[in-house]
Amino acid sequence: MMKLSLGPILWFWSKQTVFDFYGKAAEWPVDTFYLGEAVCSRRRELKPDDWFGLARDLKACGKEVVLSTQTLIESEADLRRLRRICDQNEFMVEANDQSAMQVAIRNGIPFVTGPSMNIYNVATLKVLAKQGLKGWNLPVELGRETLDELIKGLQEEGLDLPAEVFAWGFLPLAWSSRCFTARHYNLPKDNCEFRCLEHPDGMELRSRESQELFRLNGISTLSGSRYDLMRELPDMERMGVSTVRLSPEHLGMEGVVQRFDLVRRGQVPEQDPLTLVEAPPCNGYWYGRPGMELVLR
Amino acid sequence: MELVCPAGSLPALKTAVDNGADAVYFGFRDSTNARQFAGLNFNDKRAAEGIGYAHTRGRRVFCAINTYPQPDGWERWKSAVDRAAGLGVDAIILADMGLLDYAANKYPHIPRHLSVQGSATSYEALSFYKDNFDIRRAVLPRVLSLDQVRGVAKHSPVELEVFAFGSLCIMAEGRCYLSSYLTDESPNTRGACSPAKAVRWEETAQGLESRLNDVLIDRYGEGESAGYPTLCKGRFEVEGNVYHAIEEPVSLNTMDLLPELKSLGISAVKIEGRQRSPAYIADVAGTWRQALDHLDVTPDDFTVESSWRNTLSSLSEGGLTTLGAYHRKWK
Numbered sequence: 365m366m367k368l369s370l371g372p373i374l375w376f377w378s379k380q381t382v383f384d385f386y387g388k389a390a391e392w393p394v395d396t397f398y399l400g401e402a403v404c405s406r407r408r409e410l411k412p413d414d415w416f417g418l419a420r421d422l423k424a425c426g427k428e429v430v431l432s433t434q435t436l437i438e439s440e441a442d443l444r445r446l447r448r449i450c451d452q453n454e455f456m457v458e459a460n461d462q463s464a465m466q467v468a469i470r471n472g473i474p475f476v477t478g479p480s481m482n483i484y485n486v487a488t489l490k491v492l493a494k495q496g497l498k499g500w501n502l503p504v505e506l507g508r509e510t511l512d513e514l515i516k517g518l519q520e521e522g523l524d525l526p527a528e529v530f531a532w533g534f535l536p537l538a539w540s541s542r543c544f545t546a547r548h549y550n551l552p553k554d555n556c557e558f559r560c561l562e563h564p565d566g567m568e569l570r571s572r573e574s575q576e577l578f579r580l581n582g583i584s585t586l587s588g589s590r591y592d593l594m595r596e597l598p599d600m601e602r603m604g605v606s607t608v609r610l611s612p613e614h615l616g617m618e619g620v621v622q623r624f625d626l627v628r629r630g631q632v633p634e635q636d637p638l639t640l641v642e643a644p645p646c647n648g649y650w651y652g653r654p655g656m657e658l659v660l661r
Numbered sequence: 662m663e664l665v666c667p668a669g670s671l672p673a674l675k676t677a678v679d680n681g682a683d684a685v686y687f688g689f690r691d692s693t694n695a696r697q698f699a700g701l702n703f704n705d706k707r708a709a710e711g712i713g714y715a716h717t718r719g720r721r722v723f724c725a726i727n728t729y730p731q732p733d734g735w736e737r738w739k740s741a742v743d744r745a746a747g748l749g750v751d752a753i754i755l756a757d758m759g760l761l762d763y764a765a766n767k768y769p770h771i772p773r774h775l776s777v778q779g780s781a782t783s784y785e786a787l788s789f790y791k792d793n794f795d796i797r798r799a800v801l802p803r804v805l806s807l808d809q810v811r812g813v814a815k816h817s818p819v820e821l822e823v824f825a826f827g828s829l830c831i832m833a834e835g836r837c838y839l840s841s842y843l844t845d846e847s848p849n850t851r852g853a854c855s856p857a858k859a860v861r862w863e864e865t866a867q868g869l870e871s872r873l874n875d876v877l878i879d880r881y882g883e884g885e886s887a888g889y890p891t892l893c894k895g896r897f898e899v900e901g902n903v904y905h906a907i908e909e910p911v912s913l914n915t916m917d918l919l920p921e922l923k924s925l926g927i928s929a930v931k932i933e934g935r936q937r938s939p940a941y942i943a944d945v946a947g948t949w950r951q952a953l954d955h956l957d958v959t960p961d962d963f964t965v966e967s968s969w970r971n972t973l974s975s976l977s978e979g980g981l982t983t984l985g986a987y988h989r990k991w992k
Contacts, residue, residue, distance in 0.1 A: 462786035484729035487759025505838040513732035538832040541804035541986045553992040570898045571877040655842035
């Protein structure tokens with residue numbers, strides 16, 4: 365049976381909200397938890413020790429825990445936080461850029477790559493496997509056909525590298541040194557007043573025809589529609605996908621997990637029972653189409 | 662510091678060389694490079710002619726193969742590396758780790774430059790590329806502030822090239838999938854951002870509208886000058902406000918920073934714009950040549966002449982330039 369994972373929380377939530385979220389999530393049928401701040405260096409509601417504590421608690425509940433690194437590394441302070449995450453031997457690390465891979469390799473700790481790591485071909489996977497790669501996420505802009513070829517290519521090479529697919533949530537699409545939330549409030553990034561806390565699911569960016577295009581979330585830009593590959597799970601299982609990733613949201617997440625859990629067990633829920641943050645669904649990338657599209661089968 | 666100029670065509674390559682480029686970079690006529698435009702770039706015959714022209718004049722030529730091959734394109738990308746090697750280029754500019762590995766093993770004698778699309782923003786990331794693929798040089802993404810460039814330069818295991826002038830990517834290059842979200846092409850997959858095939862212009866009662874795959878990117882009122890609908894430079898609505906929510910249409914110009922870049926030991930400054938005309942290349946290359954020569958003569962007393970500033974402004978998007986992320990306040 366495929367595993368279910370909860371990706372790192374991409375939004376900025378208060379410390380209590382984060383603790384409450386994982387307190388509940390520990391009871392859900394999730395196999396793997398990715399923990400840590402993957403977006404903005406200024407988001408420090410949880411200190412490294414808080415994350416390590418959470419990681420140990422979840423591990424004690426029988427969960428697999430992976431520590432996620434910041435996606436865009438810019439400063440010496442960013443590198444210090446990164447080294448802190450990689451200076452342990454209890455947990456695997458999700459490397460979200462080459463800096464993280466370098467530090468993980470140097471420290472000899474096993475790592476997996478997140479969906480922002482550009483893995484587009486088998487040759488890349490072969491290079492990384494030699495360096496200690498234990499699993500990888502399909503980049504969000506790639507679809508079913510490429511994934512199928514990658515998994516087959518790995519099998520031909522005799523490489524056992526489990527594949528994970530971002531299957532539900534707002535897609536992380538871009539990272540900038542500019543903070544778009546601060547820009548919206550006319551605040552300098554260095555003095556942003558942590559306005560992201562007021563937007564636990566980002567800020568909607570719409571066209572002037574009210575089309576939902578993107579979600580602004582600090583320095584990151586996410587899709588305006590919610591990626592949903594629930595109906596593709598049987599296909600993924602046939603292809604040999606190992607893990608299906610769900611991206612945390614602060615409302616209705618338990619229902620999402622339950623629904624995916626049913627589907628992976630072969631019991632398709634009759635309808636969408638969920639009340640979530642309002643957003644249209646999309647699945648275009650999976651079919652090699654523009655990401656925002658919804659392909660109906 | 663070396664002046665590295667873009668060549669989208671043979672006339673542009675010759676113009677760049679004639680106007681003072683120390684090196685030029687080009688791509689093949691397909692999606693193996695990050696500036697795939699109809700009618701642009703080189704076949705092997707043209708590339709050989711261009712390389713000959715530059716080498717005769719003592720200049721270098723780099724070949725950009727800086728998109729990310731998927732399994733069905735692997736052979737084509739690999740063959741692009743073989744072609745570049747056969748043509749005798751002075752360096753290959755690469756981003757994909759698999760392709761870097763291929764080039765490093767098959768052509769260890771041809772220097773490898775890490776493309777900006779390789780997204781290396783720290784010296785640890787640069788060390789990763791150095792240790793694994795023995796890169797000689799890396800092009801830094803346009804997201805770092807000058808202070809951050811200083812930090813990277815201090816510990817960098819490889820030569821550094823930074824962007825000097827041209828279009829400003831506001832997102833970390835190589836990790837921006839906005840274009841493939843709205844269209845089916847991105848810089849990584851096809852070497853295209855906001856591709857022309859998806860662009861539509863329409864005169865409407867509300868004004869001139871630019872669309873990308875039907876998505877309204879911008880609408881221009883009377884007297885407003887319209888620009889190419891690069892999706893991150895449109896006007897959008899966030900919480901009831903309509904504005905350039907991501908970035909204004911401006912160009913990057915770092916000429917004011919030249920003395921500092923030199924003192925940091927930066928090896929080369931790069932001009933963006935293989936999609937630009939030979940006339941544009943002539944003006945930009947010529948202006949930067951003068952500035953770099955001036956910097957060599959008077960490193961402690963460098964000032965940007967107003968004629969240079971005016972030339973570069975007139976060639977910029979919306980007539981505006983910015984220091985971009987180099988200037989921390991921009992963020």
